[in-house]
Amino acid sequence: KQEVTQIPAALSVPEGENLVLNCSFTDSAIYNLQWFRQDPGKGLTSLLLIQSSQREQTSGRLNASLDKSSGRSTLYIAASQPGDSATYLCAPQTGSARQLTFGSGTQLTVLP
């Protein structure tokens, strides 16, 4: 059964800092891995999708890397802004139903 761990659980940084969120997973037989953000009480917004054959994916100030063999993914956020404050969730896709398994998330607060 896939298990996903995200570190740190919470992070508070001043505006402008570059930061790294970590995700590890136990079953390396993944189809792809997706990063989401969730604002309080809201649904999920997809940030980046990395396919199993890729090593990284970029969108604006976000860059996600994937090391499938070691079961790790990293989300890098450059020049953080208060609007980046949210919970970030990592979710590898595995199994015959291609379902997502979620980590517990990293709660990010960017202080102005």
Added chain:
Amino acid sequence: SAVISQKPSRDICQRGTSLTIQCQVDSQVTMMFWYRQQPGQSLTLIATANQGSEATYESGFVIDKFPISRPNLTFSTLTVSNMSPEDSSIYLCSVEGLRQGATNYGYTFGSGTRLTVV
């Protein structure tokens, strides 16, 4: 990627009653997924709904408590039955994006239904 409309966005319900959550997708999809997010927790998969067959439930979730309908390829409902305060959660539906060429759009989520049981 797919666009999902989920409703209601929130509700406050009396214990012992039932609530049906609707999820409408703007394109045909084979599988739809229903998740629960309890307060302060991450998302847990409740069940996978295929059109034309019974939903597949994850461990800890049963059809009597969470009946699911999937009448066509763009619509599904999840009912939370005989509710108790422990059912207070955010419920979300999700679909996998259509694959076009080499592009996989990944999963898209509805905006969620915030349920409070009193």
